[in-house]
Structure formats: C-alpha cells, structure tokens
Amino acid sequence: MAMQKIITFRTDQQNGLYDITSDVVSLIKASKVRSGIASVYARGSTAAIMIQENWDQSVQNDVVTLLRRIIPPGIWEHDRQDNNGDAHLKAGLVGASETIPIIDYNPGLSTWQNIFFCEFDGPRERREVVVTIIAEK
Amino acid sequence: MAMQKIITFRTDQQNGLYDITSDVVSLIKASKVRSGIASVYARGSTAAIMIQENWDQSVQNDVVTLLRRIIPPGIWEHDRQDNNGDAHLKAGLVGASETIPIIDYNPGLSTWQNIFFCEFDGPRERREVVVTIIAEK
Amino acid sequence: MAMQKIITFRTDQQNGLYDITSDVVSLIKASKVRSGIASVYARGSTAAIMIQENWDQSVQNDVVTLLRRIIPPGIWEHDRQDNNGDAHLKAGLVGASETIPIIDYNPGLSTWQNIFFCEFDGPRERREVVVTIIAEK
Numbered sequence: 001m002a003m004q005k006i007i008t009f010r011t012d013q014q015n016g017l018y019d020i021t022s023d024v025v026s027l028i029k030a031s032k033v034r035s036g037i038a039s040v041y042a043r044g045s046t047a048a049i050m051i052q053e054n055w056d057q058s059v060q061n062d063v064v065t066l067l068r069r070i071i072p073p074g075i076w077e078h079d080r081q082d083n084n085g086d087a088h089l090k091a092g093l094v095g096a097s098e099t100i101p102i103i104d105y106n107p108g109l110s111t112w113q114n115i116f117f118c119e120f121d122g123p124r125e126r127r128e129v130v131v132t133i134i135a136e137k
Numbered sequence: 138m139a140m141q142k143i144i145t146f147r148t149d150q151q152n153g154l155y156d157i158t159s160d161v162v163s164l165i166k167a168s169k170v171r172s173g174i175a176s177v178y179a180r181g182s183t184a185a186i187m188i189q190e191n192w193d194q195s196v197q198n199d200v201v202t203l204l205r206r207i208i209p210p211g212i213w214e215h216d217r218q219d220n221n222g223d224a225h226l227k228a229g230l231v232g233a234s235e236t237i238p239i240i241d242y243n244p245g246l247s248t249w250q251n252i253f254f255c256e257f258d259g260p261r262e263r264r265e266v267v268v269t270i271i272a273e274k
Numbered sequence: 275m276a277m278q279k280i281i282t283f284r285t286d287q288q289n290g291l292y293d294i295t296s297d298v299v300s301l302i303k304a305s306k307v308r309s310g311i312a313s314v315y316a317r318g319s320t321a322a323i324m325i326q327e328n329w330d331q332s333v334q335n336d337v338v339t340l341l342r343r344i345i346p347p348g349i350w351e352h353d354r355q356d357n358n359g360d361a362h363l364k365a366g367l368v369g370a371s372e373t374i375p376i377i378d379y380n381p382g383l384s385t386w387q388n389i390f391f392c393e394f395d396g397p398r399e400r401r402e403v404v405v406t407i408i409a410e411k
Binding site for chain 3: 173187188192198199202207231232235236237238240245246247249250271273274
C-alpha cells in the first residue's frame with residue numbers, strides 16, 4: 001500500500017505547466033484511503049505546484065505570460081549568480097505545496113481543476129514531485 | 138464524529154472575499170481532535186483560500202483591488218473561451234488550499250487571522266469548500 | 275515525542291525573510307516519524323511562509339524588492355486604520371502555510387530549498403510559527 005511516492009519526469013520548456021493529475025490520482029487509488037488528504041510538493045526552488053484549469057492550453061500559457069509580466073527576468077540581485085532570479089521569485093510566489101482532499105477514495109478536485117507542476121527554470125532532465133497520502137485516521 | 142465536510146454557500150459578487158472561519162471552527166470542535174491540522178480546499182478553478190485580517194472590510198476590498206491591478210481582465214488567451222482568464226490566474230496565484238493547525242481543540246489562528254473563500258468569477262449559486270481534519274496520530 | 279511545536283522568535287526588519295529550517299528539521303527528527311508531512315503555519319496576518327533558496331541573501335532581498343514593486347505601500351483602503359495595508363496583502367499573496375513531506379525521517383526539501391518566515395510588518399518582539407508533524411498512519 002504505497003502512501004508516499006516521488007514522481008519524476010523531464011521538462012522541455014524554460015517556463016511551462018505540466019499536468020501531473022493522473023499520477024496523483026493513481027497514488028490516491030493505490031492507497032485505498034477513503035477520506036483524507038494528498039499533499040503535493042515540488043522539490044526544487046525554481047518550481048511550484050498550482051491547481052488550475054485544464055480545458056485546453058490557454059490558461060497554462062496565460063500563467064506563464066502573467067508571471068513574466070509581474071516578475072521580469074534580468075533585474076534581480078540573484079541574477080549575478082545564476083541569472084535565474086525571476087525563476088526563484090515565481091516559485092516562491094506560486095508556492096511549493098498544495099493539499100488536495102480525498103473524498104470517497106477519489107481526489108476532491110472539481111470538474112475543471114487539475115494539478116500542475118510549474119517549471120520556471122527548464123528544461124530539466126529530472127524534476128521531482130513528492131505526493132504523500134494521509135488518511136483521516 | 139465528522140472529520141471531513143463540504144461547506145456550501147452562494148456568492149453575490151463577481152470578486153469578493155467570504156469569511157468561512159466559523160464553519161471551519163465548528164468542524165474542528167465537532168471533531169474533538171486535540172492536536173493536528175485542518176486542510177481547507179476551494180473546489181473550482183476560479184476560486185481560492187486566503188488567510189487574512191477581518192477587523193473590517195478594508196483588507197478584503199484591498200485584496201480585490203490588488204488582484205485587479207496586477208491581473209487586469211480582458212487581455213488573456215483564455216478570454217476567447219470564457220472571458221474569465223483573469224479569474225483563473227487570480228485563483229492560481231492565491232492558491233486553492235491552506236492548512237491550519239489545531240492546538241488544544243482550537244484552530245491555531247492568531248487574533249486577527251480569519252479564513253476566507255475568494256470568489257473571482259461570481260456571483261455563483263453554489264460554491265464548495267472541503268475541510269478535512271487530520272489528528273496528529 | 276513532540277509532534278506539534280510553536281516556534282517563537284523576534285524580527286529586526288520591517289520586511290525580511292528569516293530562515294526557520296533548522297527548527298523544523300529538529301522537530302521532524304524529534305518526532306521519529308519515518309514518512310508523513312510537516313505543516314508549517316505563520317500566525318499573524320502580516321506574515322507568511324515561503325520555501326526559497328538559501329545559497330546567500332540575494333533571493334531573500336529580491337523577494338522583498340518584488341513584493342514592494344507589485345504591492346506598493348500607502349495606497350490601500352486599510353492604510354487609514356493601521357497604515358500597513360501592503361503588509362496584509364503581501365501575507366495573503368504569499369500564503370500562511372506550506373506543507374513539507376517527511377521522507378525516511380528527514381524533510382523532503384531539495385538541496386537548495388529552505389523554509390522561511392516572511393516578515394512584512396516588523397520589527398516585532400515576538401513572532402510565532404506552528405509546526406505540526408503528521409505521520410503517514
């Protein structure tokens with residue numbers, strides 16, 4: 001009965017959202033937990049987790065556009081080290097974790113809510129998301 | 138002993154914060170959990186959860202003003218579908234979940250912290266927030 | 275076996291990030307939990323929790339710069355009461371809670387991820403962060 005799993009994958013864009021819903025749902029199903037929570041955590045200080053619509057690609061593109069607009073590249077103190085100050089700021093603002101309820105053995109997402117890994121400093125050969133399932137008791 | 142509950146309510150504004158603290162506190166009390174966490178989750182990809190001051194309406198109004206300022210309506214790729222691209226972006230940036238500690242049978246909020254549901258695409262006849270209580274062990 | 279603890283400390287800046295990683299790690303170690311989560315919560319509606327890089331001070335400075343840029347002081351309705359409307363907005367946008375996985379008795383942070391308390395209305399004599407450890411089962 002797997003209750004914690006590290007999901008790994010590669011990213012092919014510098015900035016982009018990657019849908020990890022099916023991986024999280026698989027783990028919830030495998031856990032056989034009826035009621036509880038699934039904690040989803042992005043390892044890496046230039047990445048984040050966002051619950052967002054997945055009808056098509058448009059909202060995902062808009063997220064990248066918005067973050068570039070409010071956090072432009074090239075103007076940060078940290079750029080003198082890695083030239084990725086904007087990536088860290090985007091990650092910090094969106095946040096590394098989201099917690100999703102488990103209701104009757106299923107994720108408590110609404111119809112249009114999916115779970116996305118946000119890449120802000122890609123492409124990367126290996127990214128990691130930790131999913132931890134906690135039963136109500 | 139209720140440990141998970143879906144709170145439902147209607148919203149009457151297009152953008153607005155709704156205080157759901159008393160509902161969450163009721164569930165914490167009913168759970169008889171001494172120490173643990175309460176996970177609060179907004180179902181719906183145009184809504185979010187924010188911990189914020191509730192002295193009066195001013196901060197709630199300021200949240201709406203700020204988000205309109207940094208995420209203006211009408212300029213997003215998603216607007217071609219639903220004309221609510223800004224609502225999705227606001228929801229993604231604020232975030233769908235917050236986790237509140239339970240300390241000695243009570244919510245671990247500070248004096249001025251309340252729990253708000255953020256509506257970004259209202260009014261809606263029915264909105265849902267899932268509260269899940271997890272005991273320390 | 276401590277499973278919940280209130281970390282207290284003072285802050286000496288009006289806006290600044292304070293690294294609380296070692297306190298959280300100590301509690302995780304003391305809990306002897308092999309697999310689970312650590313919920314980290316900032317008490318106070320002008321403060322927040324952010325997972326961020328800690329290579330040096332630069333990203334922390336950039337976070338303060340960014341938030342001042344998108345949430346300038348002195349223009350909010352709430353300023354008529356406390357003159358700290360910007361502090362509440364920063365706190366709401368960053369968020370009061372983050373949840374970190376516990377993997378094999380250790381925090382599931384990546385190499386460069388640390389846990390920061392964000393002060394937005396300091397200096398303060400006493401700030402409080404609640405850490406709650408939840409075992410997988």
